[in-house]
Amino acid sequence: MAEAAAAAPGGPLLVPDEKDLRRRTSAKWRCHPTDVLPLWVAEADVPTPEPVARALREAIDRGDLGYPADHLGYARALDAFSRERWGVPVPEERTFPVGDVMQGVTELIGLLTPPDGTVVISPPLYPPIAELARHRGRRLVEAPLDPAGRMDPEALERAFRSAPGSVYVLCNPHNPTGTVPRPDELDTLAGLAERYGVRVVADEIHGPIVPPGARFTPWLSRPGAGRGFSVLSASKSWNLPGVKAALIVAGPEAERDLASLPEALGHAASHLGVLAHTVALRECGEWLDGFLAGVAANRRLLTRLVDLLLPGVEVLEAEGTYLAWLDCRQLWPGEPDPAARFLERGRVALSPGPEFGTGGEGRVRINLACSPALLAEAVRRMAAAVD
Missing domain, CATH: 3.90.1150.10 (Aspartate Aminotransferase, domain 1)
Structure with missing residues (x-):
């Protein structure tokens, strides 16, 4: 051993x-x-990572501990990272800062569903997703994963048919199973979501944590995903949950929805978090x-x-x-x-x-x-x- x-x-x-x-x-x-x-x-x-530690030390030394002024540097760093790693752009005008990925997912559930609305999930699943949906007063409908830990199209269709107009929370890559949805699986999801009027919100916090030889496919890169959202962060990939920051990214057909989020919500991201995550994405590949x-x-x-x-x-x-x-x-x-x-x-x-x-x-x-x-x-x- x-x-x-x-x-x-x-x-x-x-x-x-x-x-x-x-x-x-x-x-x-x-x-x-x-x-x-x-x-x-x-x-x-x-x-x-030393560049991140240096940026945080320098901010503390100059007393730079106020509110974040502009999230676009973070968005541009994510765009450059996403283009290099995944071949997918992240348009800065379709981004919105939040404190962390779960806050982003929860705010989108509140935005896209009525108070008595429905959220579809595929368990086994990261527990806060269901917990926060219930806290918002939403009904949960399950489309369980198959025995291999992958999305089950038949289960998804049954759930979507029972709850048209709902939100589906996609965990990509999946937590806890670690499975990474293939492009064809995401395309099947997109087709079902379109058929039943379901809006997809993708938690993609683990997107960068896919080794060589495997491939992460961003949800918004797939045809038919334009009405959906992704929520991303450098938090897990560079171990930065203590300096909170994340970005909501809207599909091209969801930009108007994004604009309806209250501006005050953007102050939930930590200034140190925005600095640290930006440096991680830019300098710590x-x-x-x-x-x-x-x-x-x-x-x-x-x-x-x-x-x-x-x-x-x-x-x-x-x-x-x-x-x-x-x-x-x-x-x-x-x-x-x-x-x-x-x-x-x-x-x-x-x-x-x-x-x-x-x-x-x-x-x-x-x-x-x-x-x-x-x-x-x-x-x-x-x-x-x-x-």
């Missing part, structure tokens, strides 16, 4: 010294006792490439270690995010929440599958954005919990 961990290359992925990590005061490292290995919330064990290489290596390492130490556990095949979705139903048949057992018996904190809704029972989500040594120790502890 130690040899496997040592063989996995890192890039800028990793702060391997657990003592240094435990000095952090963010949620990942402070929500559990110190004997627990935290591989749950989507924070990455990475150093801050090489850093990101190293991060992606480290995540890909850890995904391979996880599969090998699970095969070796946790027979019966299935790691869902995935390409995107730095998360992995594990099916543990053969370990403890009938146990809906194996994460609780791994925490109690193995002192490893994972995200409980049932929190992600339908299809989450008997499963856990594990965070791969850590050192290979820490990941290997986590799997060893999980195996000991089973024994």
